[in-house]
Amino acid sequence: MERPHVLLVASPGLGHLIPILELGNRLSSVLNIRVTVLAVTSGSSSLTETGAIREVVARGTCEVTELPSVGIDHFVEPDATVFTRIIEKMRATKPVVEDAIKSMTQKPTVMIVDFLGTVMMSIADDVGMAKYVYVASHAWFLAVMVYLPILDRVVEGEYIDIKEPMKIPGCKPVGADDLMETMLDRSNRHYEECVRCGEEIPISDGVLVNTWEDLQGNTLAALREDREMSQVMKVPVYSIGPIIRSNRPTKKPNSIFEWLNKQRVRSVLYVCLGSGGTLSLKQTTELACGLEMSGQSFLWVLRRPTSYLGESSNNDDLVSDGLPEGFLDRTRGIGLVVTQWAPQVEILSHEAIGGFLSHCGWSSVLESLTKGVPIVAWPLYAEQWMNATLLTEEIGVAVRTMELPSKRVIGREEVASLVRKIMADENEEARKVRAKAEEVRVSSERAWTHGGSSHSSLLEWAERCCLLS
Template sequence: MSVASDLDLTAKYVYVPSHARFLAVLVYLPILDKIVEGEYVKIKEPLKIPGCKPVGPKELMEMMLDRSDQQYKECVRVGLEIPMSNGVLVNTWEELQGNTLDALREDRELSRVMKVPVYPIGPIGRTKRLVEKPNRIFEWLDKQRERSVMYVCLGSGGTLSFEQAKELAWGLELSGKRFVWVLRKPASYLGVSSSDDKQVSTSLPEGFLDRTRDVGLVVTQWAPQVEILSHGSIGGFLSHCGWSSVLESLTKGVPIVVWLASLCGAAGPALHQFL
C-alpha cells in the first residue's frame, strides 16, 4: 500500500494468487495475534476463523508456526494493510470456495475486518503451450496406456531428505505402477544445482533406475507440468499441493494424491476443505 501511495495511485487493488482461505487467515491474523497467548502450535483448542474449518496445531500455515519469526510479523502487517485497499482479487472461484468467499463478504466478524470487496477471478494459471520436439517425457508418455501413469512432483522448490526420497522410490517401485517422477536434489545438497543428475541419482536406492526402466521415468530437469497433466496417459498426481498445482490438476481433471507434509503450507487450510 505504501508503494501505491508513493505513486499517487487513485485506486489500489490487491491481487492474491493463492486461495480464499489463505486470504481469510491473512486478514484475520491481526485479530488472532491480539487474542491468542503463546505459540499457536501449543493451543489446545482449534483456532476458529470465520469462513474456515477450525484449524488445529497440525493444520497451521507455515507462517504461523513461530510468532517471533519475521515472516509471521510481515504477514500480520500485510493482514492489516489489505483492508486499506479498494478491493482484493483472489485466484479462486465461487463454486470451489463459495463458503469462504461469502464469509469474507457477509460474515459479521470477518467482513468487518475485510471491509473492501473481494473479487474471485480464478482459476488463473499457465496455459498449455507447444513443447519443443523431441522431448523424452512426451515420447515416453505417448507409449503408455490412457490414465495409466502417476505424475510425481513436489513443486519447483520441493526437495526431499535422503530418507524421504529413498522411501518414495521404494513405494513407486513396489507399487508396480507406471510413473513420471520430477525429482529435485536432496535437501542436504543446498549448494548443488537441482539439475545435477549425479547428485540427484545418489538419493535413490541402488539399482532403482535400472529396475524401473520399463515402467518409470525420472526427470531431473524442469518439467512442463501443465502439458504433462494434459496428457491422456496421466491418471493421477502426487503433489505437494501448492495452489498453482492444485488449480492445474483440477482444471485438467487429474485426481490428486496429497503429500501430507505439505499441509502446513499456504494451501493447507484450503486443502482441509476437500480432504
C-alpha cells in the same frame, strides 16, 4: 483514444512473479487494456535468464520492466527468513517504483500488488491510483490472513501450542498444523510482517483472489457477508480464478511425451514437489521404494536430495545417486525419472496422467484441478499445509499423509497406499476422488465461460475501476 492502463507490482521470486504475469495476461486479453508489470527482483539473476519467465512474457501482451535491485543487508539480520527479506526488499524498492511511475507517459489508474507488496499501496494513494491486492492463493488463505491481527490480540502464547483449531468467522477453523511457518514464531520479525500484511489487505480498495465460486462459495460468502468477518474484510472480494499458465505446443521431440504416449489412459502418477521441493536422502529412498511397491506407473521429476546440496547443481548423475540401488533398472518401463525441468502444465494435460503427487503449491494445485487430476498431497512449506487440508477435507480431490512430511519421514508402505488410493482402478476411494476431480474440472471451465462466475466477477471489478470502454 488511449486504452486504460493498469500497473501490477510483483514481489521477488518465481512463485510471486509468474502469478502476477499470468494475471496481467488475463487482464490484457479479456479487458483489452494496457498492463504494465514492474518486477522487483532479488538481484541474483536477470528475469530473462529464467525459461519459465521468458515463456510467460513471450506469450502475453504485458509490458514487463525489471527494476534494479536494491540492497537490504543493512535492514535485515543475516539469518532473516525469505519472507522477511521479500517484505524488506519491497519496502526498500518503493522509491524505484515511484520513479518508474513518474517516467510513464500514460499514468496508470489502478495499481495491483500481491499480498507481500502491500507496503507499496501508499504510492497509489500519493499519485491518485486505485489500489488492489491480488491473492494468488485461495479464499481460506485470504480469510486466515486478514483475521490474523484479531488472533494476535486474543490468543495468548504460541499458536502451535493450541490443541483445538482456531475459529475463523464463517470459515473452516484453522489448526496450528495448517498455518504458515511465518505464523508459528510470534517472537520473530516475520510474524510481525505477517500480521501487518493482514492489517493492510483490508485497507486496499478490494481483493482479487485466485479461486472461483463453485470451489469455495461458502468461504467467499463468509468474507463478504458474515457479520463478524465483514467488519474485518471491509472491501469487495472478487473471485477471478482459476488463473494459471496455459498449454504451449511442444515444438520438438521430447522424451517425456514420447514415453507418455506409450502409456495407458489415466495410468501414470506424476510426481513433482516444485522448484524448492528437495527431500532428505532417507525420504527420497522411502518415496522411491513406495512408488515401486505401489505397482503403478510413474513420471518423477526428481530434485537433488538435501544431502547433496553442497554439490554441483548440474550433475544429473548425482541426483539419481540418491535413489535406492537398482531402482532405475527395476522400474524401467513402468517408471520414468527426469532430473531436468519439465513442462508441468503440458504433462498434466496428457491423457496418460491419472494422478499427481504434489507439494500443493496453489499454482500446481490449480494446474491439476483444471485438468481433472486428483492429488496425493505432500505439503512442504508456506501455505501448502493449509492447501493440503483444503484439498482433502473440504474439496475432496486429494489424499494426504497421516502426518506432515516436515515432521517425520513418510514410509514406503504409506506412500504405496496413498498412490493406490488415487490410482488403482479397483479402489473405491480412487473412484470417488477421481469423480470429484472431474467435477471440479468442469466447474473450473464453467467459471471462465462468458457469463461464468469468474468472468462476471472480473467484469464487475473492471467496471468499478472504470476500465471498460
